[in-house]
Amino acid sequence: MSNEHSSTDLTVSGAGTSPATFQDPGMPPHQERMADKDPAAAKRAERQVVVLFAVSVLGTVGMLLAYFLVPSGDTVESMRTSNLLLGLGLFLSMFGIGAAAVHWAKTLMSDHEQAEARHPQKSDPETRAAALAALEAGAQDSGIGRRGLLKGAVVSAVALAPLTFAVPLVGQVGGDWDVSKFRHTLWERGRRLVRDPSGDPIRAADVTIGSAYHVIPDGLREGEHATHWIEEKAKAVVLMVRMDPRDLTEAEDRRDWSYEGIVAYSKICTHVGCPVALYERQTHHLLCPCHQSTFDMADGAKVVFGPAKRPLPQLPITVDDEGYLVAQSDFTEPIGPSYWERLK
Structure with a gap:
């Protein structure tokens, strides 16, 4: 069997059969989401993403409070309580960011299918300029620029999340290394x-x-x-x-x-x-x-x-x-x- 591919059709031939030509089906029709058609749905999705980022912020704050206010102590019960609170705070901090990012991508960011022909790895200046323009258009399409509340939520969550790792590590500096x-x-x-x-x-x-x-x-x-x-x-x-x-x-x-x-x-x-x-x-x-x-x-x-x-x-x-x-x-x-x- 031999295949010949062009930008418009595909020719297939085999033993005992006549050559058949069919058109490249291309991309399936784009299906709009509720947030694409209904501004109220888009606003609702934005609020949901903000809530998830807020969950991350609360998890980070809760983890820090547990670290400073609920020490492990010398008993099994105190260790169990401290580890439970630290683990719960760390989970909410990481889960909130991850769930918010996924929900944001699925409901608010552009989901239009894109197809590009293969080309040499080194692009010409015009192609690079076009790629930069596409990135800028994608950022604009994601709504990060015009959704101030959403921007503040993601910045707060991402900025605070590293504290769940940094504070315990810094707390060990100057500890007992004997x-x-x-x-x-x-x-x-x-x-x-x-x-x-x-x-x-x-x-x-x-x-x-x-x-x-x-x-x-x-x-x-x-x-x-x-x-x-x-x-x-x-x-x-x-x-x-x-x-x-x-x-x-x-x-x-x-x-x-x-x-x-x-x-x-x-x-x-x-x-x-x-x-x-x-x-x-x-x-x-x-x-x-x-x-x-x-x-x-x-x-x-x-x-x-x-x-x-x-x-x-x-x-x-x-x-x-x-x-x-x-x-x-x-x-x-x-x-x-x-x-x-x-x-x-």
């Missing part, structure tokens, strides 16, 4: 392992093979760290499991870090810091739900799958005189993901 805090947690010699969140101490004899415990340090909300207990908890959370000692593969210098098959490792993933708490008893694998990094609890919590590059830090444990599980020391390496001053 990364050495990640090198230490509340764990220390003799501090008991207690259940999270009840705070009940754990007796080694009560831990059965195959069981897993979410663990925090005893006295988390007491003493000098009481006002920042949630930050301390975020660093010190541990997952403790018990398995048959014969299944354990331990480095020579860590053979006394476990107790009769009980091992404890940081719950903070070494990839980006998500909590790893999905334990599979049969394989002794611990899975991070964020990016599927998988650690072998029976072999030093080494990485067996996923993007994490380092094993989970192990908490050395033993028992006290009453048979309760206690830490031998703090973690011997920083917990969590990498940062620029980390040596390993």
Whole structure:
């Protein structure tokens, strides 16, 4: 089959058929919108666009008020409320601009179909002048020049929207950048392992093979760290499991870090810091739900799958005189993901 195209017709020929010629159908007839025919409809669409831009402005203002007046605090409830208000404000700010732009384009801007023949990429001066004139005509047709309220709404929304990102970023300038805090947690010699969140101490004899415990340090909300207990908890959370000692593969210098098959490792993933708490008893694998990094609890919590590059830090444990599980020391390496001053 061969095709010959011209500006006026298309000729098609094939085996056993006679050549057929038909006219180029061109563009379909233009259908006017309500706003094109009815000035009242155009005014109504303009008001709707303004309302959407106003929603964006209110979302930006609301987000800023939430940022300054509703801090995250130290409780789960305050964090949830702060994040909800910040997220809602950010959503309204971005959604208002996007919805207004789409509605404006569909109801008020020119929707006449345009067709241009292909031409060399470099245009002559006359063509460039014509293109500039077309752009100016399009801007005039959009009504931005004669619709002052609409112009003010779009300028206000677009000007204020970046504050939803800039203010939180600027608020971090001069903040606490002491990364050495990640090198230490509340764990220390003799501090008991207690259940999270009840705070009940754990007796080694009560831990059965195959069981897993979410663990925090005893006295988390007491003493000098009481006002920042949630930050301390975020660093010190541990997952403790018990398995048959014969299944354990331990480095020579860590053979006394476990107790009769009980091992404890940081719950903070070494990839980006998500909590790893999905334990599979049969394989002794611990899975991070964020990016599927998988650690072998029976072999030093080494990485067996996923993007994490380092094993989970192990908490050395033993028992006290009453048979309760206690830490031998703090973690011997920083917990969590990498940062620029980390040596390993």
